[in-house]
Amino acid sequence: MINQLIxxxxxxxxxxxxxxxxxxxxxxxxxxxxxxxxxxxxxxxxVIVFTEWQGRSPQIMEDQVTYPLVSNLQGIPKVKAIRAxxxxxxxxxxxxxxxxxxxxxxxxxVLERLNYAQRLLPQGITPTLGPDGTGVGHILWYTLDAKGMxxxxxxxxxxxxxxxxxxxxxGVSEVASFGGFEKQYQVTIDPHKLNYYNIPLSQVLKSxxxxxxxxxxxxxxxxxxxxxxxxxxxxxxLSDVENIPVGVINTIPVKIKDLATVQMxxxxxxxxxxxxxxxxxxxxxxxxxxxxxxxxxxxxxxxxMTDIQKGLPAGVKFKIAYxxxxxxxxxxxxxxxxxxxxxxxxxxxxxxxxxxxxxxLSIIIQIPITIAASFILLNAFGISSNIMSLTGxxxxxxxxxxxxxxxxxxxxxxxxxxxxxxxx
Numbered sequence: 001m002i003n004q005l006i007x008x009x010x011x012x013x014x015x016x017x018x019x020x021x022x023x024x025x026x027x028x029x030x031x032x033x034x035x036x037x038x039x040x041x042x043x044x045x046x047v048i049v050f051t052e053w054q055g056r057s058p059q060i061m062e063d064q065v066t067y068p069l070v071s072n073l074q075g076i077p078k079v080k081a082i083r084a085x086x087x088x089x090x091x092x093x094x095x096x097x098x099x100x101x102x103x104x105x106x107x108x109x110v111l112e113r114l115n116y117a118q119r120l121l122p123q124g125i126t127p128t129l130g131p132d133g134t135g136v137g138h139i140l141w142y143t144l145d146a147k148g149m150x151x152x153x154x155x156x157x158x159x160x161x162x163x164x165x166x167x168x169x170x171g172v173s174e175v176a177s178f179g180g181f182e183k184q185y186q187v188t189i190d191p192h193k194l195n196y197y198n199i200p201l202s203q204v205l206k207s208x209x210x211x212x213x214x215x216x217x218x219x220x221x222x223x224x225x226x227x228x229x230x231x232x233x234x235x236x237x238l239s240d241v242e243n244i245p246v247g248v249i250n251t252i253p254v255k256i257k258d259l260a261t262v263q264m265x266x267x268x269x270x271x272x273x274x275x276x277x278x279x280x281x282x283x284x285x286x287x288x289x290x291x292x293x294x295x296x297x298x299x300x301x302x303x304x305m306t307d308i309q310k311g312l313p314a315g316v317k318f319k320i321a322y323x324x325x326x327x328x329x330x331x332x333x334x335x336x337x338x339x340x341x342x343x344x345x346x347x348x349x350x351x352x353x354x355x356x357x358x359x360x361l362s363i364i365i366q367i368p369i370t371i372a373a374s375f376i377l378l379n380a381f382g383i384s385s386n387i388m389s390l391t392g393x394x395x396x397x398x399x400x401x402x403x404x405x406x407x408x409x410x411x412x413x414x415x416x417x418x419x420x421x422x423x424x
Contacts, residue, residue, distance in 0.1 A: 020369055027372025034375050035293040035384040038327040041136050045101055047110045048130030049073070049093040053122070062086040064122055069093050072117035076109050091127075103132060103290050131174035133287040139294050140301055141322035143179070143275055143283035147315065152266055154282035155180030157316070163284055165308045171297035173289040179273035180282035181266025185241055189260040197254050199247045204259065207246040211235075238262050275321065283321065291382070298325040335390040342397045343367050350401060354408060363404035370400045 009016050051065050066086045070093055073082060078101040083094040097106045107129060114127055121127070131137075144162070146154050155177065163175045189204060217229030235241055242257035256262060275281040288297050305318050346367065351360040374393055375385075383389055 020365075023373045023376075024369045027369070027375050030375040030379045031372065031385075034379055035291070036295040036328060036332060037136075037384045037386045038294075038324060038331045039136060040384065040386045040388050041134055043134040043136060044096050045099055045103060045106065046094050046096045047103075047106050049095070049110065049114065049127050050130055051091040051093075051121075051125060051127040052089060053091075053125050054089050056089055058086045058088055061089070061091045065091045065125065065127075066093065068120040069114075069117055069127060072120065073110065073113055076106075076113055078106070093127075107132065131287055132290050133173040134290055137173065137288040137290070138285055138322075139288045139298050139324045140286040140320070141283065142286075142305070143281040143319045143321055145317050145319040146282075146313075149313070149316065151180040151280055151282060152183045155266075156183055157312070158282050158284060161311065162308055166284070166286060166301060166304055169297070169300050169304050171289050171292035172286055172301065174287040176285040176287065178283060178285065179280060181269070183264060184267055185235065185238070186263050186265040187241065187256065187260050188263070193259045197247065197249060197259065199254065199259065204246050204256070207244055208241070208256070211244045238264060283319075293384075295325055295328050298323065298328075331387050332385065332390065335387065335394060338394050339371070339390070339397070342394060346397060346401050350405065353405070354412075356412075359408045359412070363401050363408060366400055366404050367397060371397075 049069060051061075051069070053061060053065060056064075066084045069091070070082055070084050073079075073093065073095055076095065078098045079095060080098055081096040083096070085092050095106070095110055097103075111129060114129075118125075118127065144154050144158060146157075149157075158177050158180070159182070163177055166172060166175045187204075187208065189201070194201065194204070211233055212235045213233050215231040215233065217231065219226055219228050221227070241262045242255065244256045245253040246256060246259065247254040272280055273283070286301055288294055309317060343364075347360065347364045350363050351357065354360050354363075371393055378385070378389060
């Protein structure tokens with residue numbers, strides 16, 4: 001079989017050269033298309049289901065949320081394991097799928113089952129899917145350099161402008177905000193005044209919820225002109241909250257300001273974000289979507305930041321806290337440098353041992369063709385260019401040239417024996 005293959009290759013040298021050229025061009029194209037990252041993504045193929053129920057203890061979360069979800073999510077095709085954890089006010093369910101299962105097919109199956117499982121949960125509780133990222137998806141951390149701006153204003157700028165802009169970048173799964181204060185209207189109710197006016201707390205809560213809404217009316221015609229009636233009720237200022245009526249006593253309306261004080265404040269925080277000991281900062285974490293090219297996504301996010309920068313208030317700019325592209329470029333550059341050194345070293349050694357430039361050239365040509373062709377297989381199996389995969393290629397260069405050296409030396413030996421026979 002091997003002899004026939006060698007004979008066929010020698011008789012059809014141009015076809016062999018054409019196949020080698022095609023493999024090299026295809027491999028060069030695969031090098032450009034192959035995802036680049038610093039480290040391989042070895043995380044499990046999982047879907048996270050997150051449920052929040054504020055103020056409930058871990059035991060209640062376990063009994064009324066986590067257990068019904070876990071028991072009803074079982075039986076999904078290609079599921080390898082289901083894990084869950086319950087904590088104060090939050091429940092996490094991790095559905096681990098087989099490695100061959102498509103991540104978006106898995107998310108659709110989980111979402112389909114959640115529509116059925118939700119009816120077993122307490123009223124008003126809605127489980128949500130986590131982002132379609134992985135544990136190594138944090139590719140960029142940034143903060144807002146806004147000296148003199150209130151932390152609440154910085155967080156509002158991050159949540160309602162910067163975050164929404166960065167989420168439009170292809171390959172970005174989520175932009176998680178951190179730091180600062182989440183602005184909110186805070187109503188501090190005086191229980192003595194509630195008792196004096198004989199108004200229950202539930203009525204106050206219901207009044208605030210129902211009054212923060214726009215309502216639609218109907219269309220009517222008058223003097224040949226059509227009018228559309230609608231009610232504008234969204235809260236815009238503190239006075240809007242203060243003037244919400246909650247009851248009537250002797251035809252006199254009782255308003256929120258009669259029962260409580262209203263102020264603008266920040267949501268309760270469980271921690272703060274401090275940058276390098278210089279005080280609190282506000283920023284975000286860019287999470288990459290599963291299977292994307294990390295280097296490409298990071299550069300796209302930076303380009304988007306340049307566009308967003310034009311709309312930021314004067315004196316506000318981005319400050320990069322963590323950028324994986326530096327690690328990626330440094331790691332890939334180091335491995336590429338090693339590959340080039342090995343190719344040169346092997347070429348010199350082959351020329352010195354064979355003492356034939358033509359014979360050495362046939363072996364040296366194998367190196368770039370084989371390396372380029374290996375990227376075809378990397379793309380076929382969905383493996384990115386990282387430290388592990390490129391180091392494997394670097395270690396295999398010696399094996400790549402071994403067979404060529406053996407074949408060339410054997411050819412020289414056979415030619416020498418044939419020449420000796422002719423002379424004799």
